[in-house]
Amino acid sequence: MAVIAREASVSLSTVSKVLNGRSGISAETRERVEQLLHEHGYLRRGDSGGAGGLVEVVVEQALSSMWALEIVRGVESAVRRHGLNIVLTQTETRHDPGSTWIEGVARRRPVGVVLVLTNLSAEHKRRLRTRNIPFVLIDPAGSPDPDVPSVGATNWAGGVAATEHLLSLGHTDIAMITGPRDMMCTHARLSGFRHAMTAAGLTVPATRVVLGQFTRESGVAAGIKLLDSDDRPSAIFASNDMEALGVYEAARRLGLSIPDDLSVVGFDDIAVAGWMAPSLTTVRQPIAQMAVDAIDIVLRPHDGELADLRRELSTTLVVRESTARTKSF
Amino acid sequence: MAVIAREASVSLSTVSKVLNGRSGISAETRERVEQLLHEHGYLRRGDSGGAGGLVEVVVEQALSSMWALEIVRGVESAVRRHGLNIVLTQTETRHDPGSTWIEGVARRRPVGVVLVLTNLSAEHKRRLRTRNIPFVLIDPAGSPDPDVPSVGATNWAGGVAATEHLLSLGHTDIAMITGPRDMMCTHARLSGFRHAMTAAGLTVPATRVVLGQFTRESGVAAGIKLLDSDDRPSAIFASNDMEALGVYEAARRLGLSIPDDLSVVGFDDIAVAGWMAPSLTTVRQPIAQMAVDAIDIVLRPHDGELADLRRELSTTLVVRESTARTKSF
CATH class of the missing domain: 3.40.50.2300 (Response regulator)
Incomplete structure (x- = not known):
């Protein structure tokens, strides 16, 4: 700490303040001290934990x-x-x-x-x-x-498992509602879906993949988009349970019965998945x-x-x- | 602190350790110092708060x-x-x-x-x-x-409002599922229910009040107890939304339709209340x-x-x- 104080031309107490996140130091000084601490590989002694940690x-x-x-x-x-x-x-x-x-x-x-x-x-x-x-x-x-x-x-494997379950029930026209584009798990689940469909010899038309936001509202909107047509899929794989609950609402508004008219799979297995009527088939995260x-x-x-x-x-x-x-x- | 250290026959540092919850002090000493701090009305200077508080x-x-x-x-x-x-x-x-x-x-x-x-x-x-x-x-x-x-x-007033709503819809045979006995809100909601029923000139038979535990499971059990009979109530006021979701499940198992065969009111307005089909009438807590x-x-x-x-x-x-x-x- 003495070395760093000298190099940064500040007092020992200033270095200590930076380390402990105290106020009363300019952003510029803080930045300089942080940089020196980093360069010197200074590692603060970790707190010992224990009760109250x-x-x-x-x-x-x-x-x-x-x-x-x-x-x-x-x-x-x-x-x-x-x-x-x-x-x-x-x-x-x-x-x-x-x-x-x-x-x-x-x-x-x-x-x-x-x-x-x-x-x-x-x-x-x-x-x-x-x-x-x-x-x-x-x-x-x-x-x-x-x-x-x-x-x-295992998001990719989960996407595969959800899709293979629907395929095993005879579904071939399966749609997917994705998560937000900027999340890694969105892409892993979608890739798993595409892989399972391709492995079953099926193609996925662009209209069968709809963007969602992991919210119930986005699930309602995506569900209506997919279902409000004579050319509707027989199953939907939603990227999380909240979107799946949205699909339930979309089906209800359109007078479609789950699972008679439409099969739905979610992802996560949050508590509410088991409370819905019908209860939701989903991919459980541990x-x-x-x-x-x-x-x-x-x-x-x-x-x-x-x-x-x-x-x-x-x-x-x-x-x-x-x-x-x-x-x- | 010096006075307390003297009276307790301990060092200043021991008093400080007790105040700051540090270890290395016997339970007996801690108790003695705590007692003296309390008797002397010692008040530790509150932390100033601010960022990180x-x-x-x-x-x-x-x-x-x-x-x-x-x-x-x-x-x-x-x-x-x-x-x-x-x-x-x-x-x-x-x-x-x-x-x-x-x-x-x-x-x-x-x-x-x-x-x-x-x-x-x-x-x-x-x-x-x-x-x-x-x-x-x-x-x-x-x-x-x-x-x-x-x-x-306002748990009592909420209980009154839920019951008056059911009364205004023509229900006279209304059952209530309570919360756990050891909670104040349980008694306030139940008293509100009883008050509204009495004010409407109705009596509440003992069989129409069933103990619940604020869980979905207890709502299922209480719901089946109330509904699996020809002499069933036309409405149930559940003491919280989780119990009300249990009543949904009980009604489903017995083939009863909500709200055609049974009206249900919950309490709390947690998010899931709005997601159920049909969505749940409930008493919102702010x-x-x-x-x-x-x-x-x-x-x-x-x-x-x-x-x-x-x-x-x-x-x-x-x-x-x-x-x-x-x-x-």
Whole structure:
């Protein structure tokens, strides 16, 4: 710290303030000290944890909130077993926790950081590493850098399983409602769908893939677009359960019965999937296990070496009442 | 602090450790110092808050979790406007955050504590006051002491409104599924129901009030108990939306159509209430406003004087598709 104070031409107390995220320092000075800390590979001694210790959890605000809340619940349970508590932050803008957050993290000195459905900017990554605070992404929004540990689900395999289930019931005209374009899991699930269709010798017309936003509202709109026509698909694979609930509403408005007139498969298996009438066939993500694994990565002793891991946990098809054999089969 | 150290025959550093929740002190010593701090009316200078400051949120674990999660979301939003973050703790046992939690609070030094659906023991209350940490209960489980600030909803008035709505549709044989016996809101909602029935000149047979647990499962069981008979009520008022969803399932199993054969009213207006088919008529609790008011109470400057408040915010009847005129009307 003395070396850094000298090189930056500031006092020791200023370096300490930067490390601990205290106020009263100009942005310029903070930047210079941060840079030097980084260059010198300074690693702050991690907090020992124990009772009262904190794990930061950042969740995407608006997006698929039911799913995010279930992840939060899972992380809280996993963290509690270690006698720790979680600090919860909802992202201000899409996929980014913002600068106020990282200042707060510096001050709160958590034993680790879990980011759900968000990205980690190079700047935030550098600041966390400077302070020796380990981090992990759960279901990263984009494709994370290879040096960032992440835990996700087998989205591609899940997309294949959902599609093969519908194919096995005799469906050939299957439509898909996607997630938002900027999310990695959207593309993995769509690729799984296309792969299974192609492997079955079927082509997917462009009109059979409709953009969704992981919300019920987008599911209603996409469902009506697909179903309000004589030339409608006999099955829809929605990229998450909220979109599938939207398809239920679209079918209801159009007087179509599920599963008699239309089979529907979702993705996630949030609690509400089992409460609908008919209950929803869906691809289950192992949410509780994803949370346990993420905490495992964050709390493992690492001696300055960050774990370089990317785990994908298995999805499982949960067959309920929303899928049935095609009438023509 | 010097006076207390002398009276307790311990060092100043021991007193400081107790105040800050550090380890390495016997339970006996901690107890003695706590007691003296309390007797001397020692009030720790509150943390100034600002960026990175923390508000503790304790939520009941198992109970009506959808509702609790929505409250957490509301509190997080309310807290974020003040540049603060929340530390989330789920209760280990029913209605009580436990001793590990209070030690952690002493160490984390939050600017305030929000307890959702829990009780605050005399011991915890004393410890928080000793440290000058303000607290508030949201929807207290039991009847809180008069000196504990709380924010709730007008549960009695909500019960009246739900019942009057059913009466206005011509229903006279109305059953109620209650919440758990140990919760204040259970009794308030039931009293509201009884009041409205009596005011309409109707009696409520004992068989028309069935105990529920605020879960979907208990709603299914209570629904079947009430409906699997020729002598069934024409309407059911469920004490929360989860129980109402259970009644939907019970009606489905028995081949009864909502609202043609049965009208159903819930309580809370959690998101899923609007997603069901038919959508659920329910009594809305102003969850976001309850969170804002709770944070307002906690963050208000209080100079050692704790706010002595008990607020009940208005509920609103939200009429959707699950209620209809009786056929006989």
